[in-house]
Amino acid sequence: MVGMPGAGKTHWARSHMTQNPERRYNLLGTRTVLDCMKVPSPTAPTQREQVLQQATQCLSQLIRVAARRRRNYILDQANVYSSAQRRKLLRFGGFRRRAVVLCPPDEEWKRRLSELQKEEGEEVPEISLLKVKVSFSLPQCGDILEEVLFPELARPEAERLLSGYKEEARRLLPAPPRRKKSRARNRKGPPPP
Numbered sequence: 001m002v003g004m005p006g007a008g009k010t011h012w013a014r015s016h017m018t019q020n021p022e023r024r025y026n027l028l029g030t031r032t033v034l035d036c037m038k039v040p041s042p043t044a045p046t047q048r049e050q051v052l053q054q055a056t057q058c059l060s061q062l063i064r065v066a067a068r069r070r071r072n073y074i075l076d077q078a079n080v081y082s083s084a085q086r087r088k089l090l091r092f093g094g095f096r097r098r099a100v101v102l103c104p105p106d107e108e109w110k111r112r113l114s115e116l117q118k119e120e121g122e123e124v125p126e127i128s129l130l131k132v133k134v135s136f137s138l139p140q141c142g143d144i145l146e147e148v149l150f151p152e153l154a155r156p157e158a159e160r161l162l163s164g165y166k167e168e169a170r171r172l173l174p175a176p177p178r179r180k181k182s183r184a185r186n187r188k189g190p191p192p193p
Contacts, residue, residue, distance in 0.1 A: 002079045002139055003102035004132060005124055006113030012102055012151065013074045028066060029076030033058050048122075067091035082137040089144045098147040099139040103158040127173070134169035136162050 001009040010031060017025045033055040059077075066073050073092075079085050079099075089097050104112065117123050138158065139148050150158060 001074060001076050001102065002085065002099050004080065004109060004113075004136070005078055005129070006116040007102045007104055007109055008112055009078070009100075009102050010076050012100065013076050017074070023072050025072045025074050026066070027074050027076055028059060028062055029074075030055050030059055032076065033062070063088060063091065067093075067095075070095075078132065080132050080136040082139075085137075085139050086144060097145050098149060099145050100149045100151065101138060101155075101158060102151065103153045103161060105153065106161065106164075130169040130173050133162075133165035134173060136165065138162065 001013060003009045010029065013025075013027055013029075017023075017027065030052070034051070037051070037055065039051055063075065073095075075088060077084075079088065085099070103109075113124070138155070139145055141148050148155075153161065
């Protein structure tokens, strides 16, 4: 699964699983891990962060184990970074690897995101969304992927939407701090005479 936070990846995955029960899919996602954890609901933000961090670590381990088991998996995460897409898919060598890109129109995505935020009671920070928008890359068919599906917007429309997102994010994100060049090239002392 590839898509912005709140785009409907989990909903699509669950409906795909019910439409194809004979495939016996295993859904691997942070929300799935959180649902399996027997932890009292965290009240403080730091507790919530710790539980989420533990769930993410568990999911990483589950993905490592899943790559060695011959089953049908759906990786239910954002996977917007090309490095994350590549890293996760390379583990599943020998599998038939498909990417499903959920990219709804902008108004629909905003509606779904606000609905998700109301449901979970937690708001995604705007700066995080901008960072995701600027880094979003669409997967390509090739040596890693056999097929890329676009169930909502077709690829050309999704590319146009994402280029608009990237422009908006570059405009609104603060410039990254510049790295200072090191002037002390020879730290051992002055050169011999």
